[in-house]
Amino acid sequence: MPGTHALLSASAAERWINCPPSARLTEKMPDTESPYAAEGTLAHSLAELKVRKKFDKMRKSEFDKRLAEIRKDPLYAPEMDGHTDTYLDYILKIAHGYNKVAPYVVAEKRLDYSAYAPGGFGTCDCVMLCKNDLHIFDFKYGKGVPVSAEENPQLKLYALGALAEYGFLYDIQSVTLHIIQPRLDSINDFLISTDALTAWGNSIRPIAELADKGEGEFKSGDWCRFCKAKATCRKRTEDFFALECSINMPKELLSDSEIGEALARAQTLKNWVTDLEEYALNAILSGTDISGWKAVEGRSNRKITDIDGAFEVLTKEGYDESLLYERKPITLTELEKLVTKKKLEELIGSMIVKPQGKPTLAPESDKRKPYKPNLEEMFGGK
Numbered sequence: 001m002p003g004t005h006a007l008l009s010a011s012a013a014e015r016w017i018n019c020p021p022s023a024r025l026t027e028k029m030p031d032t033e034s035p036y037a038a039e040g041t042l043a044h045s046l047a048e049l050k051v052r053k054k055f056d057k058m059r060k061s062e063f064d065k066r067l068a069e070i071r072k073d074p075l076y077a078p079e080m081d082g083h084t085d086t087y088l089d090y091i092l093k094i095a096h097g098y099n100k101v102a103p104y105v106v107a108e109k110r111l112d113y114s115a116y117a118p119g120g121f122g123t124c125d126c127v128m129l130c131k132n133d134l135h136i137f138d139f140k141y142g143k144g145v146p147v148s149a150e151e152n153p154q155l156k157l158y159a160l161g162a163l164a165e166y167g168f169l170y171d172i173q174s175v176t177l178h179i180i181q182p183r184l185d186s187i188n189d190f191l192i193s194t195d196a197l198t199a200w201g202n203s204i205r206p207i208a209e210l211a212d213k214g215e216g217e218f219k220s221g222d223w224c225r226f227c228k229a230k231a232t233c234r235k236r237t238e239d240f241f242a243l244e245c246s247i248n249m250p251k252e253l254l255s256d257s258e259i260g261e262a263l264a265r266a267q268t269l270k271n272w273v274t275d276l277e278e279y280a281l282n283a284i285l286s287g288t289d290i291s292g293w294k295a296v297e298g299r300s301n302r303k304i305t306d307i308d309g310a311f312e313v314l315t316k317e318g319y320d321e322s323l324l325y326e327r328k329p330i331t332l333t334e335l336e337k338l339v340t341k342k343k344l345e346e347l348i349g350s351m352i353v354k355p356q357g358k359p360t361l362a363p364e365s366d367k368r369k370p371y372k373p374n375l376e377e378m379f380g381g382k
């Protein structure tokens, strides 16, 4: 649909702020929506419906009709109800924190921040205003990595849009940015004053103007993961090769500090190689020649085309049915899908434990605490 996405979108803000020319470079590249994105869109519709029912006084018949439509979608799973309830409960908790004053709450609000970024607008999952406070809520349905609300540019752009829209009705002094990722059990927030927010908006205005004109310096980094040019970008490629040459190789063996440096570089190289492989395979499959490469058939496993028919033959031959089937419990994730997270907690929460995870390597910047072995788990209590 034309006009549904801004060139300088809020969700891509980290990318275009760091690499301004990426906005125009990728402007006409096709979008590829994964099934996960479609699932996220459906979860957002459900979340919006629940917020609107609570705060918009939506008629029950309309709510029921829309809920039934969502539940008919093949991507719907009962766990989606549990996760959207977590989101709604969190918004309600903040709303109830305002004693005797009912906040103004609006879901899926289109906000215009073009005063800071040319043509900039975006749709915020939920906006709440009360007294001198503005709250910006962002519901993320992915199962990837927890996203921090701290100085989050996407949410700050929404907040600037909300200030422009409601600033003359409310004397907004402070802004809280909230990110709710129920599938990762992650909810975090960040408080910022309107002065600091506006100062940030002013600081990115010249960058946004460069991005709008397709000017500025290309700069590679973490944000390349979400760039449509991530496989074909010359700057990203040059930076990877530059990295390889810049490693100060010692004569014989690497020191521990060099191992740390090489590991940090290898992590980003791994992602880059995957991006290149995906790009080349897709190109070859659609008839483009990628010099020195071809597509071949990958490994496949044998399978029985008619399990019931095959097992009937085997049981008639005298093989006991109990030997042909494995009986094993479904996983906790599957149970949550079946029963919903909330109900499962009520029913068997006391029987669910989370053993300590195996030690895994992570960069220093990782938000998780350093690993400490649980001695009681290892050797048992006294």
Ligand code: SF4
Residues within 6 Å of the ligand: 015, 019, 021, 022, 025, 218, 219, 220, 221, 223, 224, 227, 228, 229, 230, 231, 233, 234, 235, 236
């Ligand atoms: S891949 Fe990275 S460096 Fe290249 S245009 Fe995109 S964001 Fe910029």
